Amino acid sequence: MDAVGSVVLSLDAELGWGFHDFERPPTDRVEAGRRGWETMLELCAEYDVPATWAVVGHLMLDSCDGVHEDHPAPEGWFARERDVWADREDLRFAPDLVEALLEADVDHEFASHSFSHVLFGRPETDRELATAEVRRSLEIADEWGQTVDSFVYPRNDVGHREVLADNGISAYRGRSPTYDGVRGLVDSTVRSRSMLVEPVVDEYGLVNVPASLFLFGFEGPVRTVAESIWEDPMVVQAHRGIDQAVQSDGLFHMWLHPNNLTHERDDRRMQAILSYLDRRRTETDLTVETIGDVARRLETARGVDGEAIVVDGDD
Template identity: 70%
Template sequence: MGSVVISLDAELGWGFHDLPTPPSERVEAGRRGWSVLLDLFSEYDVPATWAVVGHLLLDRCDGEHADHPAPNGWFERERSDWRDREDLRFGPDLVRETLESDVDHEFASHSFSHVLFGRPETDRELAVAELERSIEIASDWNQSVKSFVYPRNDVGHRDVLADQGIKAYRSKSPTGYGVRCMFDLTVLNRSILVEPTIDEHGLVDIPASIFLFGFEGPARTVAESVWEDPMVALARYGIDEAATNDGIFHMWLHPNNLTRERDDRRMRAILAYLDQRRSETELTVETMADVARRVTGVSTVADGHPTVSWN
């Protein structure tokens, strides 16, 4: 029997601050989407891995970050265009709501300021600073970080993750996203499930299965007009496969993907179906940390009951 994992890149403005022209609709939708998702997860009692940009845990800063080894200009938008947009730079209220939810969500890291770890200009010093700072702030909130989601899925410096006590990370989908993913699954009949593996650094790699907002724009509108939301259909396909086979169906998204009510309906339909199949079968919902604990093994067995611990 398989399981379902949902991971979220929770970033508000930090997901776009380095872009010349940030997508305004999604920038403004971050807070809305975050709140909608928290409500939906509570309604259907679905835990998720919330990978949060560390800067969001702050309630103020000068925008300078003089002790941070980021490239020149990295924090420029925070100091200029978004200087008066605290709603994009900080999110302690949203983080608090997440931690106080009646659902047992996982708090994970999405770096401190959304640095791309796989880029040549991101040296080890910067990677260490991004992780150390995000873990330090999380500790101030009494949160122990075990999972990491790479900004823009740009994998790099995995040794730094291991050195900082991270146990799991999300890698890219083996089938890709959007149209390519749908072609591979429906035409080539490939499995949508993924298998976690332990890499050479002892980290558990939990690949994504699908990006829930990888089929958008006119193509989505046309598909919905003649059939149904294609991503809902794909999610049901993955949930059904996880309910009958071994492996993980790993969905991911950003809160800022929920820009309109039709996006809310997509998520509601997916979570309602997940809840239904969970009640009908032995299907489980796991966080990334849950998967890592399971994969890294059972340390001892006493009185017939396994005791699981981090290696």
């Protein structure tokens, strides 16, 4: 496959479902989900950046009984929905936000983030549960008139890839070969480690588009200190990854959750990254793609030369 300089942005859109299995969910993140979703849609529109939005299927429902008797989830999996969050429909349902996503002028990709944020790599997640999570999310998407080509694993816990293939999914976001947070900052700045990734076809015929950088992997007091004497380290890393994509005709894949935008400084981080991406795209041949775009590009290249990069992976 002839590489092209490109950048992918993917988002894990989950609201409360990203934390419903936590004993003590982080309040700031839980409450920031809707605000962050709307902010990211606005920023993507401002800079005309298409992204892969991986949406938890349950958010597309208008209502439910909170029991889900036909779902083979472990006992207690939906407990928070029935008790603590019984009156928090804003955390459990988001047809309004999904509609805003689908009606956006930017050509975003609608992807699946499972039905209820089950962790696919856990031993207790068997094939039956994985299949139910995938199929239910696809059924709901179909009811909305959406086809789904890409999948983002909850918490990047990759597993049961054969289930994706069996249900018509063609691509997924794979684990990052780089490091986030402090170690990633050291590797990319001091050691000049590349943040570019190579999409590959796995043994199930799925296109794995690995993540390069989690845009909120450098938080807390260490971020505050760094910003006070320097500039936002994650903005620096993102700019470096974008530049590497331009210079090496490679792929840089950054990702985040909308609920990472808990304060205005998080908005500024994303604005600084997307505005820079837009400028570099204008100055060069850099393209902005979705996970699905990358997969189709790889499939086209395979059709031309008959070969593909295939790797084995552990489930």
